[in-house]
Amino acid sequence: MRVAFLPGTFRPDRCGVSHYTSRLMAELARRGVECLVLTTHGAARHHGRPDVIGVTADWGRALLVALPAELVRLRPDVLHIQHAAGSFGYRRPVLWLPAVLRAAVPGLRLAVTAHEYGWWEWRPRLLEWAWRRLGPWGEARALWDREDGALLTGADVVIATHKAAVQVLLDRLPRLAPRIEHVPIGANVPEVALEREAARAALRRRYGWEADAPVLAYFGFLHPVKGLEVLLEAFRGVLCVRPQTRLILAGGCQSLALDGDAGLRYEATLRRLIAQMGLEQAVRLTGYLSDETVSEHLAGADAGVLPFTGGVTLKSGSLLAMWTHGLPVVATEPPLVEPPLRQASILVPRRDPQALAGTLLRVIDDPGLRSDLAAKARAAAAGFCWSAIAERHLRIYERLIGAGYRRCEWTAHA
Numbered sequence: 001m002r003v004a005f006l007p008g009t010f011r012p013d014r015c016g017v018s019h020y021t022s023r024l025m026a027e028l029a030r031r032g033v034e035c036l037v038l039t040t041h042g043a044a045r046h047h048g049r050p051d052v053i054g055v056t057a058d059w060g061r062a063l064l065v066a067l068p069a070e071l072v073r074l075r076p077d078v079l080h081i082q083h084a085a086g087s088f089g090y091r092r093p094v095l096w097l098p099a100v101l102r103a104a105v106p107g108l109r110l111a112v113t114a115h116e117y118g119w120w121e122w123r124p125r126l127l128e129w130a131w132r133r134l135g136p137w138g139e140a141r142a143l144w145d146r147e148d149g150a151l152l153t154g155a156d157v158v159i160a161t162h163k164a165a166v167q168v169l170l171d172r173l174p175r176l177a178p179r180i181e182h183v184p185i186g187a188n189v190p191e192v193a194l195e196r197e198a199a200r201a202a203l204r205r206r207y208g209w210e211a212d213a214p215v216l217a218y219f220g221f222l223h224p225v226k227g228l229e230v231l232l233e234a235f236r237g238v239l240c241v242r243p244q245t246r247l248i249l250a251g252g253c254q255s256l257a258l259d260g261d262a263g264l265r266y267e268a269t270l271r272r273l274i275a276q277m278g279l280e281q282a283v284r285l286t287g288y289l290s291d292e293t294v295s296e297h298l299a300g301a302d303a304g305v306l307p308f309t310g311g312v313t314l315k316s317g318s319l320l321a322m323w324t325h326g327l328p329v330v331a332t333e334p335p336l337v338e339p340p341l342r343q344a345s346i347l348v349p350r351r352d353p354q355a356l357a358g359t360l361l362r363v364i365d366d367p368g369l370r371s372d373l374a375a376k377a378r379a380a381a382a383g384f385c386w387s388a389i390a391e392r393h394l395r396i397y398e399r400l401i402g403a404g405y406r407r408c409e410w411t412a413h414a
Contacts, residue, residue, distance in 0.1 A: 001397060002034040004076035006067070006094075008059070008087025010039035010052060013288065014255045016221070016317055017084045017115050019188050027390035033397075038070060059091035067097065068104035078397050079108055083151060084115040095122070098154025109400040112155040113183075114148070115315070118168035121146045142175035152176065156400055159393075161185045162315045164336045181396060186386040187324040188317030189219075192295035203300030207246070207284050214245045214364045217301035217327070219294060220318040222253045222285070227307035227332060228270060230353050234307070236277050237357035242364055245282070250297050252288035298325040303363045303370065306331040311350055314338050314384075319345075323381035328373035330359050344380035346373070 005021050012019040025035040037052045044054030055070045056063045071079060079101070081094070088094050101108055124131050138144040142153050152158045153173065159181045160166045166182050204211055216235070222228060228249065235247050253267040254260075267285070274283050289297070298304070304322035306312045311334025312319055322329050323344060333347040341347070346363065348355045363369060 001032070001078075001401070002036070002074070002076045003028065003078045003080055003397060004036045004038055004071065004074060005080050005082060006038050007082035008039070008084065009089075010037050010043040011046065014221075014259065015087055016188065017082050017087050020115075020185055020317065021082050023186065023188070023386060024390065024393065027386050028393065031390060031394055033394065036074060036076065038067065059088045059094055061093050063091075063093045064097070064100050068101060071101070071105045071108060077109065077401050078111055080111040080113065081151070081155075082113050082115065083148065085120070086116075092122070092149070095149030095151045098150055102154070109397075110155045111157045111159060111396065111400065112152055113159040113161065114152060114165060114169070115161055117147060117160065117165040122149060139172055142173055145172055155179070157181060157396055159183050159396070162313050163338055164313065164334075165315075167336075181392075183389060183392045183396075184384050185315055185317060185320065186384050186389050187320035187381065189291045189294045189298070189321040189324075191324050192292050192299070194296060194299050196299055199296055199299035201300075203297060207248075209246050210244055212244070214242060214303075215248060215301045216245065216360060216364075217248045217250060217297055217304050217322075218306065219250045219298065219304065219321060220306070220316075221251050221255045222249060222267065222270065223255065224266065225309050227309045227351065229273060230309075230351055230356065231305060231307045232270075232273055232277060232279065232283070233353040234356035234360065235283070236279065237353065238360050238364070239279070239282060241361055245364060247279075247283045248286060248297060248301065249283065250286045250289055250294055254288070294321070295325065298322060298327055301327060303328045303330060303360070303373075305329070305356075305360065307350075307356060308332050309350060311335060312341070312345075314341060320381060320384050323377040323384075326374040326378045328363055328370045329377060330356070330363060332356075340380045340383065344373070344376040 005025065007018050007021040010018050012022040028035055035051065038055045039052060041054035041057055044052050055066045098110055101110060135146050139146065144150045144153055153176065157179050158169065158176060160169060161184055163182060166180060169180055170177055201211065203215060204213055218231060220226060238245050253263040270285065274280060298321065304327040306316065306319055306329065312331035313334050319329065319331065329345040331345050331347055332350040346359055348359050
């Protein structure tokens, strides 16, 4: 079986969707699937690998000619688009690929994973007044939808990574129900075999901190929507009560969403805020770390904190990485809370530094609570293992290639 992935600009070091795609490909390869990546020329040059193929300079209209030509040459069984609007530069042509591919590459099966769904609405610059009428008319007939044009409605199967997105899809596009599957994502960092007490000691030596200092860890890209300003304000409140506590911000500012000068400016803003609050000795910005080093940091911390401004969901690879490492997690509550999130984490209101500080202090001061959360975290992580995720994808591909696709029984109750 040959599967071609289209993940936008394929930079796993700067994009969560790309990192996810890379992990999925590795797991599928272990099961005998030949995996290819179709991406921009720039991303292909960055990797210099024969399985990462540049098909377009960007995601403009040239894609509608270049991609079908490459697919005719490569002849994959399935094209799997990993779609998040930002990874494609918010360009429109990708939204209309299915119609072009049906005509140019007969027999090609098309899967789309909607990594982000339900938060914005596509509107044409011209004839917006007409779209207000045509949009709902087309959704009712599963011809297109307000967010992703004809990308999802033209796919053979649509995979959603969390249940909130599944519900929005069903509400908007009820006729697509037989084609919608729920397959969660997995942790973006595997656990390295390391004894926890050794990891705790190594982490504190690394940063010159006291051996018994409580350590809180944030992990992920540093970005304005991650609520780091609120976290720093909350942490200042923690220090007033427990001055030995330390905070790690593990991750870089450079990402596809915030690259170049924008990333540098945001990092400078964070460092300036840390200095203004007098937190230089208590907070460390690590920059980009290898997966192994991130694992060591998570294993050595006392608790994880994810203060996202929109709330944390089960599509957060950072959350799943913390759970995989048995780390107690304090996170901000999203609008829709899925049961595993409430069971395995302590949720606090968004943008509320006082509530966040109070909860972090409770976790720091209560070893029994940390132990209970750690056990629940590992139990929750078991439902998001990469081997199961790869098997689910493999079954979907097999059904797509087979005579007739049917909704997979193993996702019907997921």
